[in-house]
Amino acid sequence: MITVENITKSFTQNGETVVALDDVSMEVSAGAVCGVVGPSGAGKSTLARSIALLDKPDRGSIRVDGVDLLSLDGKQLRAARRQIGVVPQGDSLLRQRTAAGNVALPLEAANLSPQDRRSRVGELLDLVGLTDKATVYPDQLSGGQRQRVAVARALAAKPSVLLADEPTSALDPQTTDSVLTVLDRARSELGVTVLVVTHDMTVVRRIADDVAVLDGGRVVEHGNVVDLVSEPGSYVGSTLLPQTDQAEQLKPSVSGHDVVAEVVLVGFAAVGALLPEASNRFGIDLSILGGGLTRLGDTPVAKFRVGLTGEGSESALKWMIERDAHVRRAPAKVEVAA
Numbered sequence: 001m002i003t004v005e006n007i008t009k010s011f012t013q014n015g016e017t018v019v020a021l022d023d024v025s026m027e028v029s030a031g032a033v034c035g036v037v038g039p040s041g042a043g044k045s046t047l048a049r050s051i052a053l054l055d056k057p058d059r060g061s062i063r064v065d066g067v068d069l070l071s072l073d074g075k076q077l078r079a080a081r082r083q084i085g086v087v088p089q090g091d092s093l094l095r096q097r098t099a100a101g102n103v104a105l106p107l108e109a110a111n112l113s114p115q116d117r118r119s120r121v122g123e124l125l126d127l128v129g130l131t132d133k134a135t136v137y138p139d140q141l142s143g144g145q146r147q148r149v150a151v152a153r154a155l156a157a158k159p160s161v162l163l164a165d166e167p168t169s170a171l172d173p174q175t176t177d178s179v180l181t182v183l184d185r186a187r188s189e190l191g192v193t194v195l196v197v198t199h200d201m202t203v204v205r206r207i208a209d210d211v212a213v214l215d216g217g218r219v220v221e222h223g224n225v226v227d228l229v230s231e232p233g234s235y236v237g238s239t240l241l242p243q244t245d246q247a248e249q250l251k252p253s254v255s256g257h258d259v260v261a262e263v264v265l266v267g268f269a270a271v272g273a274l275l276p277e278a279s280n281r282f283g284i285d286l287s288i289l290g291g292g293l294t295r296l297g298d299t300p301v302a303k304f305r306v307g308l309t310g311e312g313s314e315s316a317l318k319w320m321i322e323r324d325a326h327v328r329r330a331p332a333k334v335e336v337a338a
């Protein structure tokens, strides 16, 4: 588990002070994947570097599995560093070492027998799907394969936390997918807590349980991805869910319905059955005016703009809310002058 509390970090550049992180607090649960997103210069890398003990915040506290990182020194600090695996931004492999040689690097300092080292490297290459590339040098690997070796290397010392800074930048969608699969396996098969810095919301959509949105050094949104997308006005929701905003359909009077509402449905049961069931149960006409279906990780999520007509419309909406649908009402019906 990672707990960041009220951290602030400034840099001085050409005599000017840049506040990279401004009172940032966030939490990543043990065994979860958290995406850190935001525009360029928002402070994402500084946050990851602070957690990796590569930058020291001016104020605040950072705890990994309950250990306060900023109060450690000497031996304790080295032990804490081993708990944190880092996949640095960009190409970080040693060119003169094979894939296996790169993965073995962090193990060479540890007192492992050559046999144990070989077997650990074998396990890690297997985890990232590169067993057949063990003896290949980085120049002969694709960008995605190099990133997967970097992930294997970061996991070599069995850390409890993995930090990856833009692990998919400059990769095509298919290669991005292979790197994300590997990060996802680190969480699901090894129980590692993963923090991924990214500008790419696909990463959040594919593997993140939680997300923190940074802007200007501050956290502007933070929480569980599926919970956030249901909140009106959420940046994460507006980026990850289908668009429903067709202005002419906002007004019930224009669309000809008694009630128009935006409905977010989460999970197989809700997405598949809630709207038809509401229509049947309350004897109303329910039309889908916009929106669509998507997936967040394995969870299907739908966002629809619906028009309801019939006496039971209000009761149908209430019934859907009671079944965990997130409903946002459009204005009540306005009679249009003839």
Ligand SMILES: Nc1ncnc2c1ncn2[C@@H]1O[C@H](COP(=O)(O)OP(=O)(O)OP(=O)(O)O)[C@@H](O)[C@H]1O
Binding pocket: 011, 012, 013, 018, 019, 020, 038, 039, 040, 041, 042, 043, 044, 045, 046, 047, 199
């Ligand atoms: N070592 C440094 N020295 C001076 N300023 C720095 C340093 N590191 C970061 N900054 C500044 O702090 C701010 C946040 O930078 P940071 O790299 O954390 O943002 P980011 O969100 O990761 O951006 P990007 O997506 O472009 O990588 C920026 O204004 C940056 O110029």
